[in-house]
Amino acid sequence: MNTNNHYPQDESFRASLNTRYRTANIWQAIFMSALLVALISLMALIYTVIDGAFGYVAFEYKKDPATFTSTPLEKLSKEELLTILKSKLSSGAYKKLDGEQPMQARSQADLYSLFLERLVQLDTKQIWSMTDSILHGAEIKAETAKKYPKAKVEFRSWVSPQFLSSPMSSKAEFAGVRTAILGSLWLVGIALLFALPIGTGAAVYLQEYAPKNWFTNIIQMNINNLAGVPSIVYGMLGLAIFVRVLEPLTSGSIFGVTDSNGRTVFSAGLTMGVLVLPLIIINAQEAIKAVPDSLRQAAYGVGATKWQTVWYHVLPNSIAGILTGSILALSRALGETAPLIIVGASTFISVDPSGPFSKFTALPIQIYQWTTRAQPEFHAIAAGAILILMVLLLTLNATAILLRNRFQRKY
Amino acid sequence: MNQSRSFDLTKKPRPGESIIQSLLFLAGVLSIFTTLAIVYELGKEAWLFFGNPDVTFAKFFGTTTWQPGIGHFGIWPLVTSTLITSLIAMFVSLPLGLSAAIYLSEYASPRARSALKPVLEILAGIPTVVYGYFALLFMTPLLQSIFGEKVEVYNMASAGIVMGIMILPLISSMSEDALSAVPRVLREGAYAMGATKFETSVQIVLPAALSGIGAAFIIGISRAVGETMIVAIAAGSGPNFTFNPFKAAETMTGHIARISGGDLSYNSIDYNSLFAIALMLFLVTLVLNLVSQWVVNRFRERYE
Incomplete structure (x- = not known):
């Protein structure tokens, strides 16, 4: 041992030092094992599904x-x-x-x-x-x-081309997810059409226009809180507002559609849109915040109006961030199940959704339905549907990451 | 030369700009309307429920059977199962999440971090219905093989544990943010005094980041209370007043999901009661979220 160090040299000190080091090492292993548990859980989950x-x-x-x-x-x-x-x-x-x-x-x-x-x-x-x-x-x-x-x-x-292209069936061997995938696409499409313009608009307002006062603070705080509201509460909101109060609109009866009630893919899409709105706003705000002020000052300097500055300079420079955020919100909407149960997705439907006013089912709804059935065949097709859902989500997230890396600008 | 020409420097009226600005303002205010609509709609139906002469305060909080259709209005079985599953979830996610955060922020090399972070991010991105499948078809058989017959097919323990795994990434990422915000000088100071890495992390950095960790904990509870699909699939269907985690019992969220999944007639006492439960959920999570924001602001250590 190095005898020239400046530590005290008596035995009791050295003994306590060793104990301290030993404790430190044990705890380091414990901290690391938490991550190991997370990794094992993830692998167990993937294994269960594939199995x-x-x-x-x-x-x-x-x-x-x-x-x-x-x-x-x-x-x-x-x-x-x-x-x-x-x-x-x-x-x-x-x-x-x-x-x-x-x-x-x-x-x-x-x-x-x-x-x-x-x-x-x-x-x-x-x-x-x-x-x-x-x-x-x-x-x-x-x-x-x-x-x-x-x-x-x-x-x-259980996942096969046949499984992808068949409609629902009451027998697991012949059931497929085509109607569910189409339903999910309609759903996130409507949600995005609703939430993307409004969310971006709200973010632009909050970052570029809003005065710094108590009212803006309330809006901001409210958005943060809405992001934490359980999704099932949004489902209840959708049931009360979109399915019941706005039934003439969401069932399409004012457009001449007669054969439906308010439990349409349109209602569900709007509900999902309201659910992801806070996420889109928060992400878009971050993206707009990242645009440096010098760009705005330069635009004002050559005489641009506020909206011209926003439209020609701020938005083009933050669009990649806004889209990344929207894709993440979209993947949230794709996997969300509880609000759909409340708003009333049909669980057994073998006809493809033909428009915004049709009844529908969605991938997560089918997974839920099939998982809760007692027969093991249904668990097998639930696992198949989970694999498809996970592949969809992975693709979306990978797109978001690529988009971020490709268009991220550094100032 | 140009001095004879006078410039009009007053602001030009631009109707287009004003219209755009009002539209943007409306988009911003829409979120307020969302909150108001939630409170109004849930409140209205809940009011109808509590306005029913059969529903008394004593029955609601004093009895332990919940079957609104036949006049039993004791909320306790739903509340206790919600508390038990959330408690189990927090017992799993808090120690694991916090340890993971300490490891990532204090110990891990940049390479280890970039390899381990995606694991947590993938866990965070998995839809809850998939976690439900995992709870029913992996965790429950696992518990049954460890504890034997007394574990029912649907049980609160498996739902709670899987819910804990689901919340783990949230706790760990929020705690990690709080830990890395602690300035480096504090750590260097501790090392200079001869503290080990573990002593520095736990006695210096952790207390300094406690407000952020507390906030993460509270947000975690709020997520657990509001989580629906895992408990709807794995915790059981049917309110059951029990404190045994190996028994089946329906939570508040699970109850809403099951009842509204069937054909439910509007304006029935069942329908109204769901809104009363949803209102309770909304208020509980709202209060938890506000408390967490308050904790961050009130107890944050500021370093200049």
Whole structure:
């Protein structure tokens, strides 16, 4: 040991120093383990979802496909399927399906799943998670052969092109998220159309125009508080105002739409717009704050009016920040579920939303519905829908980050 | 030369500019209307609920069964389950969030920071309905395998723990901001006195940042109380007056979500009661948010 240091040299001091260092090291490990817990939680979450979205499925055909056609199932063409469906389905059921979407216009895959669902009547006996399927594949097959002699075992990915393009169905095997994705897109579209102009306007007012007085302070404080109001309260607000008070507008009855009530995608979009408004305002304010004052002074110096300064100098220089903030707000709106339940998203709807006044369902609503069902097949498609939602959110956030890095200006 | 020409220096009227300015003002004031609309609409329906002759103060706070449809108006089962899930969430998120914040602000190298921060940011961006799925299909089986049969399929503990994980990033990022705002001289002073890094962090930096950490804690509670999807999925459906975290019990938010998800007729006592609960939620979170702002302003240590 270095004997020339300036620490006191007696033993008791050295002993206490060692204890202190030991405590410090232990605590450092404890602090770090908190982050480890966060990391493990994140990985456990992702693992749970992926684990649920893939795996073995044991299923039976209630009726032998051979009674309908002699062609092997994989080789059925669209025309063959059409003839089979037309001849074997009752005419009422066929007409109903034709009304939802013309049979001629449907794809082969679509018709094939109709064939399996309506005629062959595929019946799922049991499903397994991905981990079980990989680790105990042979046992699963043996067990199935014993318990359900007629059943086949197949490895199935619950997220598939089929899953993306099918509408809702009461059977998990044939359910898809097309209506839900379209509903979500309508929803965030309407929310953004409402909140982006108003939010940016409010931010411009607060940063550029508002006098420094008590009233401005109240507005600012109010916006900060609104950002902390639970989303379910916004749902109640939407139910009271958009669904009930403004029903003539949101149901579209003043525009001549007659077949709906206030529980439309328009009401939900407006509710979501009000919910993300504070976030958009706060983000836009930050973006506008970052524009240096010298730019404004230069504009005034050459005789620009206040609005000319804002429109030609402040906004172009802060637009990247405003858009980044809006994308983040959008991803919040995409994942928000509680207000939609309150405002009344339909949980079972197989028709695509056709306009702002149609009934709708949305991705998070489907996830909620399917998760709360008891059957494991529904948990599997919930996991599939979660994967799609997460991919959408990741894309949005990555766009926001790219946008920020690409257009961020340094002054 | 130009002295004969006189300039008119009075302000020109610009109607376009004034119109734009009033529109911007309206956009700014709209947020006030949002708050007023929330208070008015929730208040109106809640008033109808409390105005009902069957709903008395003694029943509301004095009994422990909540079934407005058949005349039981005891709010306690919803309140206790909300408190229990929030409490569990805070027990998970406060120590973890604070430790993570101390590590990120005091210990981590810039490289470690840039690798670890995104983990928290991703956690913060996950929709709550996904956390609900996680609670029901991961946390509940995990708890069942540890504690055995007494853990019900729907239970407050799993919802609370997962809610804690959800709030962790919020607590950690707010606390980290507060910790990094403490000026460097304080740390250097402590080191000069021979303090270890741990002693500096916990005895010098932490107390100096306490107001920000307190604010983070309060905001965390407010988030936990208002959180809906996790408890709606994992905590159980049906009000249940119990203090056992392994039992199913519906929270205030979960109750609103379940009842309004069904077909609910307007102007029924059920419908009005939801607004009464929502008003309570709104007021509680509003007060918590205001308190947190007050804590920051009142107790902040200022360094010049």
